[in-house]
Amino acid sequence: MIDHYTYRVIWSEEDAQCVGLCAEFPSLSHLASSPEKALRGIRKLVADVIEDMQANGESVPQPLSSRQYTGKFMIRVPPDVHRRLAREAAEADISLNRLVSAKLSS
DSSP: OGGGSOEEEEEETTTTEEEEEETTSTTOEEEESSHHHHHHHHHHHHHHHHHHHHHTTOOOOOOGGGOOOOSOOOOOOOHHHHHHHHHHHHHHTSOHHHHHHHHHHO
């Protein structure tokens, strides 16, 4: 199951080390001297946490890769932003939805 989670490795200037991260477990991280060690470390940490959660009857986060997405989400913006986007969409002769989708995709 740990293979389905979303991992990444970044450099931490502050720690002068690589940091392994997992999107589904944002509170976890693993510091290491190389990207490979950071990835191995965060994967091991996630496996240990999942094992602990299951032993305690806690629900384990679903991997992002296996979640179903509808393509819909709601966002609130200030009225002036809404007005500006609506005007821009009207001037381009497209729907507000299409305009915002294009802006988010780029």
